[in-house]
Amino acid sequence: MRFLEMGAINLNSDDSKLEKLRITAKDLSAALRKAPAKTANFTMVAADPSVPPGDPVLEEAMTALRKRWETVANAFAGRPVTVLRAVLLDAIVQASREDDAIAVAFVNTARNALAHAETVDEAPIWREAVSEIETKVDARAEAEWATPEMISVEPLNYTPPAQSKVEFEPPVVDRPTLKVQVHSAAGPWGANKPNQHQPQSNPQAWTQEFANKMSDAIADTLDAMAEELVPAMVDLSAPLTSLAKAVTAHVEAALASFSGATAGLQRRTNLLWWKEALYSPSAHESYLEMPVFQASALMALDLHEQVPTYSPASVSAFLKEAIRCLPTEPESQGSGQRDLSTLVQDAKTAAFMQPFRSLAAQYVPAPAGRGPLLSLIGHAQEPAAAGATSLRALGGVDASATMTPAEWGTFLFRELQAARATSANAGKRTKRT
Known part of the structure; x- marks a missing residue:
């Protein structure tokens, strides 16, 4: 439309022809997105009014236009270079809006090509196109080069293992056994290693033997209960390993965030050093x-x-x-x-x-x-x-x-x-x- 408005191309006010050009531009844009390496060639041809009519890019554009406009050869005297250049520029801008790599190639190539091309009449069109895509490229570049004021680190992502339920039954004193042992310690009538002394005949000897046997009976009972109270061994290797991995991942993420956030600053610092040195x-x-x-x-x-x-x-x-x-x-x-x-x-x-x-x-x-x-x-x-x-x-x-x-x-x-x-x-x- 800008080429039409400035009179660089003439379609005799035929909207159907304009629609054919627009569709061709979309076709070429799709072709360029499939083959981004052609961006520089497309741009240099579009930027130069004196490009040879037989240039391969013009041939490709003409082939695309014929598919949409079969009688195009009868509409112009000779190859419509200006029309094809306008279609190419439209296609490049469309592709640049979709693909950042094409945008980079277009902006850098256009800056070089326009400095050596005779496009004075078309300068406003190109200035607008380059400015739009360059703004897009700069927005992405500045995001990658910027250094944020603060660095956010996500909280530690760790879920402790579920607690397993431990079945526990408190130990109970075996009263019948203890009673037998106490009875045996009381005199020679016991059935389980009885005290051979009687309290009335030899109180001192009986007392000594009674104390020994009662001590053994109580100690054996307490030892048996203590064995039942010993806790089972708990394997902490799995949860500790999981915790260690979570902490390692958290630290790595924090360092990556710091590195990414300061990459732009480091890059700018290195460039300043390079320029000064x-x-x-x-x-x-x-x-x-x-x-x-x-x-x-x-x-x-x-x-x-x-x-x-x-x-x-x-x-x-x-x-x-x-x-x-x-x-x-x-x-x-x-x-x-x-x-x-x-x-x-x-x-x-x-x-x-x-x-x-x-x-x-x-x-x-x-x-x-x-x-x-x-x-x-x-x-x-x-x-x-x-x-x-x-x-x-x-x-x-x-x-x-x-x-x-x-x-x-x-x-x-x-x-x-x-x-x-x-x-x-x-x-x-x-x-x-």
Whole structure:
């Protein structure tokens, strides 16, 4: 609708044609969600009015449009590039609203592509689209980077085992037996080891024997009762093990909450240290000791490996300011600029860019139509990547265009972020040493 309102496309006030374009945009959006790696290609084609009509992305869009509008070839003189670009932009925005990874790739790619595309008339449309999706990306990124004022930890989750009922019968004195023993202790008439003395004949001997036998009788009775009162052994290993596991899980959850809550703060602190030190953790060398354009490219790679895919837009600005801390090379053009043809050629061949080339080759396929510079850099041996003409045809930038070190580093960083967000190989990449 915005393209229609500004007069970039003309459907002769035919609502049925507009509906066909809308349905095609939904079809392409669904196709993009199934193949997120195409986000950069879709975005770069949509952003460039001078994209070649035979570009593979335009071919795909035209095929989708024919399915919904069989007579589209008769409605326009030649390939309707502007119409297809409008449909592509609509499709990308729809997909970005549904998929955060596509949103990241779209925003980073659009920021780069629009700086080198002649879209002055379309600038308000693109500004609105990029702003909407960038706000969405920043909201997620800020949530991951934020440090909360308080950390909440759930209460200890432990349920003690159910108490088992113990059957207990109090011991009872065996009175008949005790009575027999007492009777035997009283004199020689007892049946169970009687007292051989009688109290009237030998009181002293009888008393001594009576005391001994009564003591034994009472002691035996009490010992028997004490044996019955001995508690059964209780196995506490199971409940104690369960308690230990619950405490361990609780402590681990608390530490995870603390770690997650402070991750954003730690990340920001590390980045500030990196910016102030201006030291490459991968090259083990100060950026100040490198040529400035080499340092800017390496800083883009190092920062990319320090931050997650979902990062605020301010991270790109942070990188630009960090690169501006580097001294300007006296031999660079004008006010510290260098043409893109030279920059891309150095990226393809320089030894220090080998880690960058390896990563680019993992992130993006070989160049086939409009796509990121990573494709040309990572697949430098491909015939299509050779020559300055490939920069405009495949990369969407003029070979004679110039960039400052800060612009070059930021451009590469955005391409890396966009590629990682939608690359199927991003999770399989091994960390550089």
